[in-house]
Amino acid sequence: MNFLYWFGFYIEYRLRCLLRGLAGFSRWLGRALGALLAALLRPVVLACIRLRQASPKALLGLLVPALGALAFAWLVQTTLAQPFALRVEVNGTVVGYVANEQDFDTARTDVQARVNTARALLEAAGAAMPDWDLDPAFTLAVSSNVMTPREIANAILQASGSEITEGTAVYMDGTLRFVTTEGDHLRTLLAAVRRPYLNPADADSRVVFAHDLQLVDGIYLTGSVSPYSEIVTTLQADDGELLRVQIRRRERYEQELAYDTQTVEDDTLDFGKSETVQTGVPGREAVTYEVVYENGVEVDSRVLDVNCTAEPxxxxxxxxxxxxxxxxxxxxxxxxxxxxxxxxxxxxxxDLRPGSNYHRAVDIAAPYGTEIYAADAGTVVECTRHWSWGNYVKIDHGNGYQTLYAHMSAQAVHVGDTVTQGQVIGYVGNTGNSYGNHCHFEMYYNNRLFSAREVFPDMPEWNN
Structure with missing residues (x-):
């Protein structure tokens, strides 16, 4: 019983201590938050008190700059949001609006082309030339109702006061060639020319005229209108050259992409030996062409799209x-x-000793086609065929030393080539005065022969 009493008392004591601690922490936290809030609000409260105590003149001095800044910001935002455009005028009359100066220049060029066509036809007919004063100008304005270059060109002609008519212009390769009031009949004629080449089942083909031919409806000067019969005659002249038809077909092909070869030098593998670590695999790419045919014969092609389907x-x-x-x-x-x-x-x-069985070089036996490497860097000074040496290469190393390699099956360099040490210069063979596949290797210093044994004294004796 004493133990239970003591245990209950201990638990109660600890709970009371914990509650007292929590209460103390809460009071401290409240005081800290209150101090922080007071510090944050103090400048605002002081500013309000000062404004309340200030005179109306002082208040006005503070508000005017603030209101001015707000008004300026509103003005800038409103101005930037306005739909600016170019207002086009002819002889003081507003004919419409275009989005930018490029559209204006395009429209003005179109108008000039229509005027020039009318002048050419009237001059050819010997008719009097009317006074066409068409010099449009533009100013910056606010408008969201902009027109296309073609529409503004029509509006310029309509406002010119000249005799105008609705018609259809014939553009060939971008140049205005004719104007007719029989646009529907001309379209029917052109459709009849293209019809024999059309294949509705071939969705990848387009039938077009070799000369880019476009019919554009619009407003044109009356003097520029040509008789329909003359237009047809001109189009059909020279065996219909102006109406030559092309079939432009989209054709897709799969083609192979070559893979790269990467060589990694390895000092754990003997010189001259190589091993394939990774086999190269060609990639694949799909190429889409537009192929142009005339009378069934391909006359042109261009690449439209290239899509790699498999990386090499x-x-x-x-x-x-x-x-x-x-x-x-x-x-x-x-x-x-x-x-x-x-x-x-x-x-x-x-063996260069006097009275010995004289021999100029060391003969290194190796199979036919074995690679021969430059003993040192230098310049190829001789690369030809000799009755005794057969196919041979001689290299000048630029420090008084020269080396010669003979009886090659083939050379891999040319006279004048700069070679590096260890570069392949030829292949072991049996050409010239030779009795088996080997590399005949001579060494010179200041044009005097010496034995390669002086350079490679530690070469193991593997002689027969």
């Missing part, structure tokens, strides 16, 4: 750069590598 996968090749022991040599200012790194079988070394 590059080929990755690991190329060895490791030279085996003894295949790197230095002599004086020269630094050389063994010209046939994959092979060390030496049939014989150079």
């Amino acid at each position: 996968v590059p080929e990755i090749i690991r190329r060895g750069t490791r030279l085996q022991s003894g295949m790197i040599g230095k002599l004086g200012t020269g630094s050389f590598i063994w010209p046939v790194p994959a092979y060390r079988h030496i049939s014989r070394w150079a």
Whole structure:
């Protein structure tokens, strides 16, 4: 019982302590929030008190700049929101509005073309030339009712006071050629010319005239109207050259995309050897052409769209750069590598001693077609065929040293080429005075022959 009494008392005591702590924290939090609110509101309250105590003149001095700023902002926003346009006038008469100066220039050019056509026809007929004073101008205005260049051109002619008529203009390759009042008849004629070439089942084909021919209805000067019969005669002249028909067909083809070859040098692989790490895979792309046919013969084509359907996968090749022991040599200012790194079988070394079985070079036996590499960087000074050496290459290394590689099956460089150390310059063969596939390798210093054994003294003796 004593234990239970003690335990109950302890629990009650702890609860009372917790409640007292929470009450204290609440009071502190209330005081802190009140102080923060007072600090925030103090400037506002002080400003209100000062405004209340200020004189009307002082209040007006504060309000006028604020109201001015608000009025300016409203004016700018309202002005920018206005639909500005160009008001077009002819001889002081407003004929309409266009969206921009480009549309105005287009309309003015169109009007001038109509006037020039009328002048040409009247001059050809020997008729008197009327006074067409059509010089439209524009000013900036506010209007949302803008017109297209064609509509404003019609309006300019209507306001000119000249004799005008509704008609159809014939534009060929962008140039106004004729004006007729028989637009419907002309459209029927042109449709009849195109009809034999139409194939409703071929949704990818368009039948058009070779000369871009457009019929545009509008207002034209009466003097520019040509008789319908003359227009038809002109269009059908020269075996109908002006009405030559083309079929423009969209054609789609799948074609292969070549893959790249990436070579990665690897010093863990022997020099001259290579391994394919990743096989290259060609990509695919779909190309859409517009092909133009005349009388069934293709006369032109252009690419409309290219869509890659499969990206090519590059080929990755690991190329060895490791030279085996003894295949790197230095002599004086020269630094050389063994010209046939994959092979060390030496049939014989150079022997330049007087009275010896004289031999100019080291002969390195290797299979036909094995790659031969430049022992050092330099310039190819000889690359030809010799009765004894067969196909050979000679390189000047620019430091007094020269090297010669003979009996090649083929050369891979040309005279004048600059080569780097380790670059392929030819392939092992058996040309010239030779009795088996090998690389005949000579070395010179200041035009004096010396044995490659001086450069590669550590080359293992693998002689027969």
